[in-house]
Each structure stands twice: as structure tokens, then as C-alpha cells.
Amino acid sequence: MVPTNEADLQNSRGNSKDVFSASLSLPLTLTFPQSPPPTIRDVNSAIQQAHPSFYISRQKSSKALSDDSAILFSAAGDAELTVGDLGPQVQWRTVFLVEYAGPLIIHPLIYHLLRLVYGVDVEHSALQKLVYAMVMINFVKRELETMFIHQFSHATMRFKNIFKNSAHYYLLSGLLLAYDVYRPAFSAPAVAGTWHDGSFLGIAWAVWGFAQLSNFRTHLTTRALRPAGTMTRAVPMGYGFSWPFNLAFPNYFFDLLGWGTVWAMSGSWAVGLFLAVSGGQMVLWAQKKHAAYKREFGDKYPRGRKALFPWIL
Secondary structure (H helix, E strand, O other): OOOOOEEEEEEOOOOOEEEEEOOOOOOEEEEEOOOOOOEHHHHHHHHHHHOOOOOHHHEEEHHHOOOOOEOOOOOOOOEEEEEEEOOOEEEHHHHHHHHHHHHHHHHHHHHHOHHHHHOOOOOOOHHHHHHHHHHHHHHHHHHHHHHHOOOOOOOEEEOOHHHHHHHHHHHHHHHHHHHHHOOHHHOHHHHOOOOOOOHHHHHHHHHHHHHHHHHHHHHHHHHHHOOOOOOOOOOOOOEOOOEOOOEOOHHHHHHHHHHHHHHHHHOOHHHHHHHHHHHHHHHHHHHHHHHHHHHHHHHHOOOOOEOOOOOOO
16 A cells, blocks of 8 residues: 555454554554454554654544544444544643743833834833733733643644744734834823823723733633543533623633723724734634533533623623
């Protein structure tokens, strides 16, 4: 057989189950006990053991079979399984850490090197100082949550996608946002006496802080729903989920509330663009996951629960 980018795995007859691969440089025979029948995970592990570079997270089984699915054999004792190569993988935790590092690097550079960036000295306004603090706290919080709070339903993603994912944060919430907000038009002399400089900033700081703490609280709730090392899920309940808003994804809602506050406080087009793009993506994610929750939990899922926005969507 001619080697291809896919592996055709076929069970042979007899007292043991033999699996052949046509995607690798040479045909490969794997032997499994007669009973119990091997699962997809067993086959994936055996392939990785024989060819370490074709590790489990690079393998994709035909028909999107779960790792715990048993291989079903015909009455004649035959079965065929196709395994595709997803290419080099990177851990989701690493992806998140790399994504969030962008704004943490870009904002300090622009904030502290104003003459180099704009060609003039800029006296930071209270607005600029507050936005800078909000951005840095938000992304430090995300990094810490990634390291210590979040659990991931999928261990890895394609390595090449890390560049696309990172561009969202490096460009929108990093370069564009920092360049617009820290420019001379938002400096202390420019905003003096306007609504960008006054008691409104204190109100915005309070609302933003509420959003960040609420977002963190919902992340703690979702972490408790899935025991470490398992794929078990339960219906999320508690603050944000059950009350006061009855939402499937209050973490998205509170994140948007936080960035919406930054936009309302600054009026920056760059903040508005980041908010719009992020919000659009979160709407799609929330609707898709909300539908999955309904299918999975059926009558056990709370009636009237919305996906993202209270009483609306």
C-alpha cells in the first residue's frame, strides 16, 4: 500500500486483534487482547509507542470517536479505523499564556516610551493611568487563572493556530488599544474639565472591579464542576449562573461588562473595536455551548436560562 497522510487500521481475524497502519513509513501490526476489545485510546497509545512523533494529540480518529469508545468488530472479526495526522500540537494552557503575554509586554512599552512612540512628551492623565492599571490587572489575572484555575476539555490545539489566536490580543487589545489610549489626545491637559476627568472615573473603577471579581468567582465555580484529570461535567449553578442573572456563561458576560466599562470611560475607538470583536466571538461560543448543555442535560437544565446576556440572549 502507498503511504498517505491517513492511517487505515484494520483488525485481523484470530485470537488477537491486529491493527495495520498505512500512513506510516512501513506497515505496522499492533496486538491487543481478545477481551475486552481495545478502545480508541488503546490504539492511539499503541501507535504513539511505536512512533513517538505521532503522539496521541496529533491523532484524529474517523467519525470523531471519543477516546473511550470501543472498536466495534463485525461478525467476521473485521474492523477498520482511519486515523488522521492533525500536525504538531501545543497545549491549550501554553496558548493562553502566550496570548495574554502580548498586552502585558506591549502596554508598558508604549506607556513608558511616549516620546519614542509619539515624538512628543505626554503628561499622563488620570484616565490613561486608570486604563493602564485596568489592562495590566486584567491580563495578569488571566495569566494566573490559566496557571492555577482553568481546566481544559481539550489538551492541545494545532500549533499553527497559536499565531492566529495571539494576533487578537497582540494587535487589538495590545498595540491598537495602547497606541490610541496613551496618545496626546487623552493626556492630562487634553481631558482636563471633560467627562474623561472627574468623578465618573471612580464610578467606572468600581463597576470594572465588580466585573473582574465576578468573573473570577464564576471561574472558581466552573473549576469545581470538573474533577482534575476527568472529562466529567455538571450543570453550573450558583452566583452568575443561577442568580442574579441565570446565565450559562456569566464569565463571558462579566468580561464584556469590564471591557464595556473601559470603553465607556475612555471613548476609545480601539477599545470599542476590541470589545466588538471579542463580544461577537463570545456570542457565537456561548450559543454553541448553551445548545450543547441543553442536549446533554435535557430536563435537568434550568428552564429560562440564557446563554450570555440576562433576559435577552
